[in-house]
Amino acid sequence: MSSTANIDLRDHVEFLQASELNTESYSFGDLSPGLRAFELTGTPCSDSTLLFKGSPIWRFQEDVIFRSDVEILILTGDLFINKTALSRGDYIFIKAGQKVSDFRTHLGFELLWMSNGPNDWIIGETAVASNIAFINPTNAIEMPWMPSPSYEGRPAEEADPALGVKILRQDPETTAYTLMTRHQPGWVDRRLEAHDTWEELFLLQGDYLMGTTGMINGGAYIFRPPTRPHGPQATHTGAVWFCRGEKEIDFQYSYIDWAEGQVEEYLTYMSDQNSEMVSPWGNWWGD
The missing domain is CATH 2.60.120.10 (Jelly Rolls)
Structure with missing residues (x-):
């Protein structure tokens, strides 16, 4: 979890069905990176979980850091983060305050995005000066039961x-x-x-x-x-x-x-x- 004190304020959800959801453009604070999403649960000031969709050849060209720890599970397609190629089944954890400088897809993607705290992106000088995130994927499909x-x-x-x-x-x-x-x-x-x-x-x-x-x-x-x-x-x-x-x-x-x-x-x-x-x-x- 993020080192920042955090109180989870989410309500009981039982249940949502992904095939019945209509995604829409999603903004992180003042930032709109061109992704479509459905917020499964969350509040602006606490944890949240989203179902994201990215179109083929989508990319985000700015250096960015996340205000909170983020977990990602790739459901379909591919995603490149800091030159690491991710594919279906890959799970990653990105520590709050670490920089992502290469953020793109070729095939498009659908993924689960889990923010352990406020779901904000930060760009600008603060992001440029931050340490780059080390991306170490675990493929959840290939792991043994x-x-x-x-x-x-x-x-x-x-x-x-x-x-x-x-x-x-x-x-x-x-x-x-x-x-x-x-x-x-x-x-x-x-x-x-x-x-x-x-x-x-x-x-x-x-x-x-x-x-x-x-x-x-x-x-x-x-x-x-x-x-x-x-x-x-x-x-x-x-x-x-x-x-x-x-x-x-x-x-x-x-x-x-x-x-x-x-x-x-x-x-x-x-x-x-x-x-x-x-x-x-x-x-x-x-x-």
Whole structure:
């Protein structure tokens, strides 16, 4: 997270569907770099997450620094930052105050842009004089899936083996995390769960039963403030999630009498539909 004190003021979002969103021109303060975006959640003075689209041959010609730490996940296309080529599945973290001097695309792109604080760009002499950002991409598709580690309330030995995890980043001081999870076809959890951290979720691929929300598909976005119970959960075709939180996740479980029936109803419904996996940005499943 940014070293600047920050209070996250985001509201509960459950849920948005990317295929139903209309993007529009987006400005960073007084700066309009020619990108189209939809703000999934956020406020001008706190964290925000946006779905960005850039046209082929787009470029930003000025040196620029970001006022807050920024995380980027490339969903489609390509992006060049400080002469580093990024492609689908690449995840990067850019520290606040570091300079980007080469910012462009050839194919165009669609990406998730996550600002851990005010979402402002700064150009001019301040940007020119700043240290250049070192871009070290991690390809989230190519990373191997691992068993879930232990978390408070859910030891590793109690994690379902049908659940896989890729840890993309964890802040050594705040324990803020960015990771991906994969749920195998037929995975279920009949409990309700809650967490002390806020939780941000983007369903990259698959289908999912999300408690009283019902069925959601690839392209769904959720943001939950802390301690919001949710569940039961299940998937028919399988699911791949991109997940973030402000501190290491914990698990607080509870039970409700209608959960078993809802899970069975969902799996029966999905089986009757002969549903295929929804993958708006291609295959994120991996080996």
